Amino acid sequence: MIRExxxxxxxxxxxxxxxxxxxxxxxxxxxxxxxxxxxxxxxYGSRITSHRNEEFRVLKPDINDIIAKMKxxxxxxxxxxxxxxxxxxxxxxxxxxxxxxxxxxxxxIFLANAVGPNGRVISYERREDFARIAQKxxxxxxxxxxxxxxxxxxxxxxxxxxANHIVLDLPQPENVLPHAVEVLRPGGYFVAxxxxxxxxxxxxxxxxxxxxHFYKPRVVEVLVREHEVKKECMRPKTTMLAHxxxxxxxxxx
Numbered sequence: 183m184i185r186e187x188x189x190x191x192x193x194x195x196x197x198x199x200x201x202x203x204x205x206x207x208x209x210x211x212x213x214x215x216x217x218x219x220x221x222x223x224x225x226y227g228s229r230i231t232s233h234r235n236e237e238f239r240v241l242k243p244d245i246n247d248i249i250a251k252m253k254x255x256x257x258x259x260x261x262x263x264x265x266x267x268x269x270x271x272x273x274x275x276x277x278x279x280x281x282x283x284x285x286x287x288x289x290x291i292f293l294a295n296a297v298g299p300n301g302r303v304i305s306y307e308r309r310e311d312f313a314r315i316a317q318k319x320x321x322x323x324x325x326x327x328x329x330x331x332x333x334x335x336x337x338x339x340x341x342x343x344x345a346n347h348i349v350l351d352l353p354q355p356e357n358v359l360p361h362a363v364e365v366l367r368p369g370g371y372f373v374a375x376x377x378x379x380x381x382x383x384x385x386x387x388x389x390x391x392x393x394x395h396f397y398k399p400r401v402v403e404v405l406v407r408e409h410e411v412k413k414e415c416m417r418p419k420t421t422m423l424a425h426x427x428x429x430x431x432x433x434x435x
Contacts, residue, residue: 184221184240189322191243192216194236201243201251213238245295245323249288252319255312258288259351259375260426262404268296270400270431271347271371275301278344280365282306282336282358283351287316289375293349294325303329304345306336340365349373353381355430356388363395366434372396374430382428389432397433404429 184190184204192200194213202209206219214232221230226242246261259267267289273279275298284290284307293303303325307313313331320329332341336350337357347370348362355374362372376382382401389399407422 184224184226186219186222189243189248189324190221190226191241191247192230192238193241194238199247199250200238201247245291248319248323249291252286252288252322253315254286255315256285258286259292260288260423261292262406262423263375263426263429264289264292266402266404266429267349267373267375268292270402270429271349271373273297273347277346278302278304278342280304280306280336280340280342280345280348281350282348284316284331285312285351287319289349289351290316290320290329291323291325294320294323294329297328299328301328304342305329305331306334306340307331308333308335336361345370347371347373349375351375354384355381356385359388359392362434363392368434370434372432372434375427376430377425377427379428382430385430395435397435400431402429402431403427 186204188204190202190204192202204218204221209216209218213236214234216230216232226240228240229237230240231237273296277297279293279297281290281293281303284305290303290305297303310333313333317331320326340361342365344367345365346367348366350358366372374385405424408419410417410419
């Protein structure tokens with residue numbers, strides 16, 4: 183049941199989506215005015231009608247809806263890359279994850295959703311403006327209870343005594359290796375997201391000094407190609423979401 187203060191996703195007949203907070207107010211669209219108070223007490227999946235008799239379907243938003251509508255500053259880690267990070271590192275409910283390079287908070291939100299209410303995400307960010315944007319987006323997602331943003335450069339050290347995993351979106355992840363050796367629990371993953379090949383190569387050169395502490399590295403790149411499905415034929419779309427970054431995984435022994 184929908185209550186006052188809940189966030190809902192409205193979808194019009196064109197497929198346009200609106201993320202709104204339910205309250206006793208009007209919401210204006212080009213298809214008419216909606217009285218959001220009418221949603222209180224309704225079930226997700228129901229409909230609401232504008233003053234122009236246009237129907238909107240009402241759904242419960244998931245994290246992808248929130249990320250699509252949240253405020254952005256720096257470039258985000260895309261869902262295709264976040265999904266591989268969560269899957270390959272086996273990030274699970276109850277885990278403690280240290281993240282650095284929080285940016286707009288998209289990957290932070292995916293991590294927070296994976297660790298659940300009993301887990302923790304501690305995010306290091308050295309830029310105050312990015313931290314402010316990320317904090318608002320994390321609040322929008324409803325994950326303030328499990329995410330802590332620290333205004334600190336992780337290259338200088340990690341405050342926490344242990345972590346199940348460390349996930350970095352930084353230009354020089356190799357600078358965190360000496361801290362990870364001390365903090366990362368056996369079996370946990372060190373994950374580095376880097377956009378350029380020279381960054382991966384530099385990381386591997388630095389990694390040689392710490393090889394005895396980790397299982398062999400794995401580097402992946404994720405490409406997504408959607409297809410058009412029509413009555414007459416099915417074919418790949420002419421555009422695709424190709425390279426965004428290389429993701430390096432190493433596991434603590």
